[in-house]
Amino acid sequence: MPEFRKDPVSARCVIVSTERAKRPQSGFPSELSGREETCPFCTGNEQETPPEVLAYREDGSARDGPGWSVRVVPNKYPALTPDAGSADHQGVFYKAWPGIGAHEVVIESPQHATSTASLEARQFAAVMRAYRERMSALAGDERWRSIIVYKNEGREAGATLEHVHSQIVALPEVPPVVAAEMENAQRHYAANGRCLFCELVGDDVTGRARLIETSRRFTAFCPYASRFPFETWIAPKTHAACFEHSTEDELAELGAFVGRLLRTLTKHFPDLPFNYIVHSAPLRENAAQYFHWHLEIMPRLAQAAGFEWGSGLFINPISPEDAALLLRGAGSGG
Numbered sequence: 001m002p003e004f005r006k007d008p009v010s011a012r013c014v015i016v017s018t019e020r021a022k023r024p025q026s027g028f029p030s031e032l033s034g035r036e037e038t039c040p041f042c043t044g045n046e047q048e049t050p051p052e053v054l055a056y057r058e059d060g061s062a063r064d065g066p067g068w069s070v071r072v073v074p075n076k077y078p079a080l081t082p083d084a085g086s087a088d089h090q091g092v093f094y095k096a097w098p099g100i101g102a103h104e105v106v107i108e109s110p111q112h113a114t115s116t117a118s119l120e121a122r123q124f125a126a127v128m129r130a131y132r133e134r135m136s137a138l139a140g141d142e143r144w145r146s147i148i149v150y151k152n153e154g155r156e157a158g159a160t161l162e163h164v165h166s167q168i169v170a171l172p173e174v175p176p177v178v179a180a181e182m183e184n185a186q187r188h189y190a191a192n193g194r195c196l197f198c199e200l201v202g203d204d205v206t207g208r209a210r211l212i213e214t215s216r217r218f219t220a221f222c223p224y225a226s227r228f229p230f231e232t233w234i235a236p237k238t239h240a241a242c243f244e245h246s247t248e249d250e251l252a253e254l255g256a257f258v259g260r261l262l263r264t265l266t267k268h269f270p271d272l273p274f275n276y277i278v279h280s281a282p283l284r285e286n287a288a289q290y291f292h293w294h295l296e297i298m299p300r301l302a303q304a305a306g307f308e309w310g311s312g313l314f315i316n317p318i319s320p321e322d323a324a325l326l327l328r329g330a331g332s333g334g
């Protein structure tokens, strides 16, 4: 059973989840058999995954069979499970508590596509819709305090299966990265009466220097203190705290917009390994006024290495201004 543990020296929380070691291609010795013959995410292999919790299907097609365009299933090797028992330990030094949570996989194409940038706009919009639907469903569970949506594409970015997919994790507490964002946003709101992100996506602060591209409702920019070369953030231009409250039209536009940005990135860096994550307002926190959902794309052109792990500081060899300039140039060419 997974458990949360807190390190007494750093106060860092860690999830110990031994199920994860059983993943295919996870790099552990028992997996030396190499690539699996059949891809569990390809249509026709639906029985290889746990039963679906959501699927967009052709009329009349049966659950857990072919006929879907996007399919969401519980992760077969979850980092957290909804009913992890035991593990409540509050010692002087060592504290542990049950690793409860939900961990789902969004399979983004029935075919064996390996690049998100290759998905058609309509298909990628359906993926966004699946995020919204599952986030809304998970938000209804009183136990969860935060939902993280993320994608790992490419081995260097942590993907263990190449078939295009992303993941959704519901957590029983607000994780450190979101908690820090929430704290800063709350402080800014208290001092200025305005949403921090609304100000950042406004032209006056982001400036044209770090702006990559805008659509009717969204802005893409390289953040001022980008951790990674070509780090790209996308946020709605008008205030919106919860991704899961997005409308059908917004998601259609977002799918096309993010798809275009990924194509621009892969035009410069073919087979680019990357992660993206969606940060939406934590649940049951009353953060609607000051939290502003956003999607962060983190290209993995350089590995976080000793200095980053040892110091918590990132070294970025490309200035966000230069990165935005390059991405803007490619974007205008179509």
Ligand SMILES: [Zn+2]
Residues within 6 Å of the ligand: 039, 040, 041, 042, 111, 112, 113, 163
């Ligand atoms: Zn596949």
Ligand SMILES: [Zn+2]
Residues within 6 Å of the ligand: 195, 196, 197, 198, 199, 238, 239, 240, 290, 291, 292
């Ligand atoms: Zn805002």
Ligand SMILES: [Zn+2]
Residues within 6 Å of the ligand: 181, 279, 294, 296
């Ligand atoms: Zn964020």
